[in-house]
Amino acid sequence: MCGITGYIGPKAAIEIALETLKRLEYRGYDSAGVAFWDGQSLNVLKRAGKISNLIEMAGDIRADGLAVSHTRWATHGVPNDPNAHPQTDEEGQVAVVHNGIIENYLELRHELSARGHRFNSDTDTEVLAHLIEEQLETSDNPEEAVRLALQQVRGSYGIAVLFARFPDRIVIARNDSPLVIGLGEGETYLASDITAMLSYTRKVILLENGDLATIKRDEVRLYRLDGSSIERPPMHVDWSAEAAEKGGHEHFMIKEILEQPEAVRDTLRGRLKANGGIEFPDIKLEVEDWQRYRRILIVACGTAYHAGLIGKHIFEKWLRRPVEVYHSSEFRYGDPILHPQTLAIFISQSGETADTLAALRLCREAGYSTLGIVNAVGSSIARECDHVLYTQAGPEISVASTKAYSTQITALYMLGLFLSNVNGTLSMQQYTDATRGLMQAPSLISRSLEMEAQARQAAEALKEMPLAFYLGRGIDAYVAMEGALKIKEIAYVPTQECAAGEMKHGPLALVEPGVVAVFVATQARTREKILGNLKEIKARRGTVLLITSEGETDLPQEADYTLFAPKVEPEALSPLATIPLLQLFAYHVARLRGCEIDQPRNLAKSVTVE
């Protein structure tokens, strides 16, 4: 997630802008920049890398009371100096910092280029600077210029704009990316996150979607995208700085679990169209190129591996292509039989996992097409894959992956549907049903997250469990494996995860009173078999927690606790609805057991060693 801070007032603006920006470093970023007024002109300093580089560059430059700064988490365009924010127009009349994704930036960029605008970066954000500057060619009203420019834009944004001709103000606007105004005495602060300004002011105004504002030293004026004025009363923030970093949540993990609807929405944005069409603007492959692939290989670790198993299920179901999924560490030391027409997919949140990177290099040496499903833009795996389908989860701080997983499977669902379309392996009705279901994913996840209280109650009842089975059949078994990893890594609960049908071939010996069996059961096809498995556990006085779909009546009768996930069609999309419940259950068990949660013992967020 990018960070924005700003200041307008009598003090040293660059110093305050960068000092408050440092409060947002925890969110992760790969470049930083600041725009400021030095008394004569509008200036921009920006660099790939850390804010400390910027502070060094700024040295003892004095800004005349106006500065806006930004940390960038790359979404479009690798982390380098030109792609850092602020982005400006050719003449440097307008400087823009932006959080979010401009969905229609490519078409705007083509139109602006046709009108003679010259671009200096690969970012989506730069189109905003040119659109605003274009409005100012025939207007002396910066607020109007921003408003009319934004009316041409589709997507999410939190922006702050400085103007060479109007150095007495900052114009800001919000749509899906938070912005907060901090009120001082004769000075005004701005940030994308309350954390940044708490040491300066606790009197804040939170912008709503569709709001714009003009900020001056002792005046804040709010208005809407349609030009109408609006009032938003200030509020007082009594959070501690540490609590504010986590958005008021106790841990990054719960914050990131709850961010999943937005993360999945951002991953779908600009790719899954309202008419059900799917495009990957960043992947330069023709239809016949995609049709060449007769086999699919998926290589990943941990949570990313579990996402890959979901990919296997849907590619084999929708595409009717053989799919092999490997743990990265096993792939590189095995003797995999690779077929020339293989699409090798590498899934990685960090893009730096050593085993996955090594496996990627093996495939590249063998000359196979490589596609990365990666969260960190410009990371090693992203750079070394032929093609990349970025997840847009934003920085994931907690070691336990949650929003990374849901955005990875979202990317796989889109890829599976896209490939089924170019290969004609789904009927129009099947394709339409699946894309319609996928479009609902953000609200589906939101509805699952509304079950948090029930998940917490189950956690309270089961928190002392000595051993937990995680069981399911088909795609549910793959979700169960991810649920097991969660409770293992943050609550240190020993788990036995397997296909439910495997229980009687050995694991059942472990069942005794006190052992808990967590079942994931959403598939109609295996429902009767799951009923039998539930009875197997109950007959041996195990305790059952059932995760099933709303409307299911028979299975809950055999369970001690049941969490209902929203029913989703087609059933292949059910992981989007069930995984949030398993994440919430694991989180609350860990919390009740007094575990560290965000930084579990023995684990690292990115395993960059073999």
Ligand code: AGP
């Ligand atoms: C999962 O919660 C862990 N953080 C871990 O298994 C992780 O998924 C694995 O190390 C892969 O990391 P990557 O996605 O960054 O490659």
